[in-house]
Amino acid sequence: MYEEYSRALIQRLAPIASGSQQRTPVLPTLKGLERVEAGLPDWWLAGGNVLLLPPNSEKPALECNPHNPPTSAIVALNGLALPAHVMLWGEAPFIFIGEGARMPNAHLFCGDASGIVIADNTGATWSPWLDARNGGLIYVGPDGLFASNVRLQTDDMHAIRDAAGQRVNAFGGRIVIERHVWLGDDVLILGGAHIGSDAIVGARSVVKGRIEPNTVSAGVPAREVRSNVTWDHRDLP
Numbered sequence: 001m002y003e004e005y006s007r008a009l010i011q012r013l014a015p016i017a018s019g020s021q022q023r024t025p026v027l028p029t030l031k032g033l034e035r036v037e038a039g040l041p042d043w044w045l046a047g048g049n050v051l052l053l054p055p056n057s058e059k060p061a062l063e064c065n066p067h068n069p070p071t072s073a074i075v076a077l078n079g080l081a082l083p084a085h086v087m088l089w090g091e092a093p094f095i096f097i098g099e100g101a102r103m104p105n106a107h108l109f110c111g112d113a114s115g116i117v118i119a120d121n122t123g124a125t126w127s128p129w130l131d132a133r134n135g136g137l138i139y140v141g142p143d144g145l146f147a148s149n150v151r152l153q154t155d156d157m158h159a160i161r162d163a164a165g166q167r168v169n170a171f172g173g174r175i176v177i178e179r180h181v182w183l184g185d186d187v188l189i190l191g192g193a194h195i196g197s198d199a200i201v202g203a204r205s206v207v208k209g210r211i212e213p214n215t216v217s218a219g220v221p222a223r224e225v226r227s228n229v230t231w232d233h234r235d236l237p
Contacts (some may be wrong), residue, residue: 003215030076042119046070049088053079065089079118083108093132098142103128111136114154114172119179133157134172136191141179143234147203150183154191154224178213182231198230 017190033052036059040051044062047070053059060083060125064070070088077083079097083106086095090112097103102123110116111133117140118130123148132138155170162168173191177183181195184203195211202218202225211217216226 007182030078033076033078043069047073048052052076052078053082057082060084060086063087073110079103080105081123086110098122106130109133117143122146124148128152131157136172136174138175140177141181141197143180144177145182147183147185147187149185150187150189152189180230200229200231 005196022115028135030052034055036051036053037045038228039059041062041103044078049070049072051059051062052075057077060077063085063088067223068089070090070093072086072092074094075086075088075119076095077097078099079101081102081104082097083103085107087109088111092113094115095108095110096116098119098120100121100196101118102119104124105127106124107127108116110132111142113135114137116130116132116138119140119142122140122143122144126148128146128149129151130138131153134155136211139150150176154173154175159167159171160169170191175189175191177195178197180198183189184201184202184205186204187201188206189195190206190208192209193207194209194210195207196213196215199211200213200216201207201211201222202216205222206217206220207217207222209221212227214227214229215224216229217224
């Protein structure tokens, strides 16, 4: 059973792998998770959706768009502090939170053919907001750190068009955050962002393009202010 879910997640992760410096992102590990069916809403069961949790875990609050309830969704939550709120819609959305990850009071939104992956041991201080829609993909690598109120969204949820009627803002964008990245308070990450490993993004910055590895970036939009750095989870002199 879990091999089937693993294959499905890996297949859905393939587009992220093609855009990652790591070549292959950390793949979902579902060992130790159990499928939960009791106490779930009727729309969840009717859509053939799958919820996988560690034994004896509390279920997150699941919501759907009543006009487009999810079908064939996979939600696998293996973290230490699980999200408070998960909203899904459309065909085959997927969410994976890896072992040891901490997402307290997180709000996750995932739509049609979209995905959110948070790899092992990445943690948030409080209340991250992740929104993947319109085929968008969010991949957060392992051993990262989110300060409070970090927000990642693959697009703006509304279209901005030029005089010819062409959309000019992102639609179903991709966000890739590599291994061991530190995002400061209130950072906003937009579709098209790619943040290299060991990077640091300063508080209240907006990232919409590429951030190089081992750099500090800050501002609106975020720009590199220092290079050849790394960071440590420990607060040492």
